[in-house]
Amino acid sequence: MSDVNDRSLANVGEKRIEWALKEMPVIQGLMHRYAESRPLQGVRISGCLHITTETANLARTLKAAGADVVLCASNPLSTQDDVAAALVDKYQIPVFAMRGESNEVYYQHIQAALDHQPMITMDDGADLVSELHKTRSELLPNMLGGTEETTTGVIRLRAMAKDRALKLPVIAVNDAMTKHFFDNRYGTGQSALDGIIRATNILLAGKTFTVVGYGWCGRGLAMRAKGHGAHVIVTEVDALRALEASMDGYRVMPLIEAAKQSDFIISVTGDKHVIDTEHMQVMKDGCVLANAGHFNVEINIPALQALSVSQSRPREHVDEYTLKDGRTLCLLAEGRLVNLAAAEGHPSAVMDMSFANQVLAAIYLVNNKGKLDNAVHSVAAEIDHEIARLKLAAMNIHIDQLTDEQQHYLASWQEGT
Ligand code: ADE
Numbered sequence: 001m002s003d004v005n006d007r008s009l010a011n012v013g014e015k016r017i018e019w020a021l022k023e024m025p026v027i028q029g030l031m032h033r034y035a036e037s038r039p040l041q042g043v044r045i046s047g048c049l050h051i052t053t054e055t056a057n058l059a060r061t062l063k064a065a066g067a068d069v070v071l072c073a074s075n076p077l078s079t080q081d082d083v084a085a086a087l088v089d090k091y092q093i094p095v096f097a098m099r100g101e102s103n104e105v106y107y108q109h110i111q112a113a114l115d116h117q118p119m120i121t122m123d124d125g126a127d128l129v130s131e132l133h134k135t136r137s138e139l140l141p142n143m144l145g146g147t148e149e150t151t152t153g154v155i156r157l158r159a160m161a162k163d164r165a166l167k168l169p170v171i172a173v174n175d176a177m178t179k180h181f182f183d184n185r186y187g188t189g190q191s192a193l194d195g196i197i198r199a200t201n202i203l204l205a206g207k208t209f210t211v212v213g214y215g216w217c218g219r220g221l222a223m224r225a226k227g228h229g230a231h232v233i234v235t236e237v238d239a240l241r242a243l244e245a246s247m248d249g250y251r252v253m254p255l256i257e258a259a260k261q262s263d264f265i266i267s268v269t270g271d272k273h274v275i276d277t278e279h280m281q282v283m284k285d286g287c288v289l290a291n292a293g294h295f296n297v298e299i300n301i302p303a304l305q306a307l308s309v310s311q312s313r314p315r316e317h318v319d320e321y322t323l324k325d326g327r328t329l330c331l332l333a334e335g336r337l338v339n340l341a342a343a344e345g346h347p348s349a350v351m352d353m354s355f356a357n358q359v360l361a362a363i364y365l366v367n368n369k370g371k372l373d374n375a376v377h378s379v380a381a382e383i384d385h386e387i388a389r390l391k392l393a394a395m396n397i398h399i400d401q402l403t404d405e406q407q408h409y410l411a412s413w414q415e416g417t
Helices: 007-021 025-037 053-064 081-089 103-115 127-135 137-142 151-162 177-200 216-227 239-247 255-261 301-307 348-367 381-394 404-410
Strands: 044-049 068-073 120-123 145-148 170-172 208-212 231-235 264-267 287-291 308-315 318-323 328-332 376-378
Touching: 007 053, 007 081, 025 053, 025 348, 025 381, 044 053, 044 103, 044 127, 053 068, 053 081, 053 348, 068 103, 103 127, 120 127, 120 348, 127 137, 127 145, 127 151, 145 151, 145 348, 151 170, 151 376, 170 348, 177 216, 177 264, 177 287, 177 328, 177 348, 177 381, 208 216, 208 255, 216 231, 231 239, 231 255, 255 264, 301 308, 301 318, 301 328, 348 381
Parallel strands: 044 068, 044 120, 120 145, 145 170, 170 376, 208 231, 208 264, 264 287, 287 328
Antiparallel strands: 308 318, 318 328
């Protein structure tokens, strides 16, 4: 009842999962708390998530809380095969995920996760909910709802809701402050650079590094690239974000201008073909292209292939395309999420908060059975604040409290100058 690449990797995977858990104190606390009260007793959960050490600790927590969990991959290149093996052999959690699986197998694995007849879906990118609606709608009447981990998934779900196609309530975990302020910004900032550096081993200091898109992920990536001494350019389509990027100290310009001077161009937009033929035609020889957005559509890879006369792989995760005019462009990780395909995804300390939101959102769906509309819902503010408090406590950081006088002052309007 599983499909993973290599079961003999289970011991390695188990050690890495335990290592990650040390950086996940909020998840540890929830695991202990809910092992006693078991608020998810008998709840079938199918998770379509990146199969990483952090996801393993989320799945263990859901299981400790009583849930019957199965997992499938949310990206064909992000699965850590040792983790998949350990989940199956050491923690008895069925997994359908193999690093490098074809698109066909990817969708077979989603179907296997739906065969579990989930009462709750947990998505990263909305592929599970999308397949559920398109191919397995008979499961919908017995479902409590779903949760969604990422910006791209939330955008897809809002589009479904707008078309009145969404037939279950979904909690937008991504929109919790304890998720996107930390995971999207510091998580992507560190892990995307980690992927680029592991893949290329090229020095960033002194290089021109263009970040395409200044959402939370783009902000984190630009900040960390600057910290490495790169000259960072930001490109945007949104006036407010462009203004913010400029005042954060970056040069802002259209991508067609940035393309002529960049050594690295990284997409983090969530949109399609943002790096396209006209940009590739003017890029510098040797320019490195990578994507840190959810899907592999941000860089127009068929266009890159059409411009090329040959392709080689000088290093793992680096495809060097030679263009008709002799220039080379280097595409990392086949245009898939560079932080998960060429590195290990976001560090455990940020996934701790993201996945605490997932656990509490699942319990919220159980406690609010039948009360929620078929819409995209925010994480309740109390959940966000509880996670922030738990994380601060685990970090041994203490903060001040308002005095009665200050509380009264904030609630009054009579006092002025
Ligand atoms: N998304 C980004 N980083 C991740 C990680 N380490 N585990 C699961 N999902 C992720």
